[in-house]
Amino acid sequence: MEHSQLVKISKRMSKALRHQPERLGITLDEAGWVPVAEFLAAMGIDRGTLDAVVHGNDKQRFAIATGDDGVERIRANQGHSVPVELGLAEAEPPELLFHGTGAAALASIQATGLNKGGRHHVHLSPDTDTARRVGARRGGAIVILTVLAGQMCRDGHTFYRSDNGVWLTDEVPPPYLRT
Numbered sequence: 001m002e003h004s005q006l007v008k009i010s011k012r013m014s015k016a017l018r019h020q021p022e023r024l025g026i027t028l029d030e031a032g033w034v035p036v037a038e039f040l041a042a043m044g045i046d047r048g049t050l051d052a053v054v055h056g057n058d059k060q061r062f063a064i065a066t067g068d069d070g071v072e073r074i075r076a077n078q079g080h081s082v083p084v085e086l087g088l089a090e091a092e093p094p095e096l097l098f099h100g101t102g103a104a105a106l107a108s109i110q111a112t113g114l115n116k117g118g119r120h121h122v123h124l125s126p127d128t129d130t131a132r133r134v135g136a137r138r139g140g141a142i143v144i145l146t147v148l149a150g151q152m153c154r155d156g157h158t159f160y161r162s163d164n165g166v167w168l169t170d171e172v173p174p175p176y177l178r179t
């Protein structure tokens, strides 16, 4: 299957597994999982296509796991707007993390810090290349902010690392941001 078609399916999967499962007629459990068989039927795709999307994914957006009941399930690794408890363990972040965004948001971010908006957490990148790719989604000039994550952690802010290497926290107040 063409790469562009896989990207299209990946986007439909993200929408269903993070934001609007009901539109696909599926229900996520409290940790965000849905049985693979049910998901394939709802998406109208075969297993080979699903595996191609999951394993070929540039950001490892999805995870497949077999539960204690022997049922294979899939979920999005992060990025949800529907309430799910991902069960992520707290982790000690590196001293610096990064956040890529559009220049248009800079003044507001400097005034109020990074806010999670519709997602469960603020998403931070481990390196500037990743942050640049995230910021490029906004179109226009990209701003890469440096987050003093180590200092935040020592000051009592909690960090989590999702299974695909995205760092998550509740907010980044302005004093911890550098342009």
Ligand code: HQG
Pocket (backbone or CB within 6 Å): 059, 061, 079, 100, 101, 102, 105, 108, 109, 112, 113, 114, 115, 116, 117, 118, 119, 122, 123, 124, 133, 134, 138, 166
């Ligand atoms: C901005 C994608 C004004 C923030 C990416 C961002 C990432 C503010 C936008 C993941 C603000 C939210 C997350 C403030 C934050 N004033 N703007 N105070 N605080 N913002 O998409 O971090 O492809 O929810 O800078 O690659 O861009 O979905 O978050 O521009 O990993 O897997 O509000 O989503 O991954 O946008 O991206 P988003 P994000 P996926």
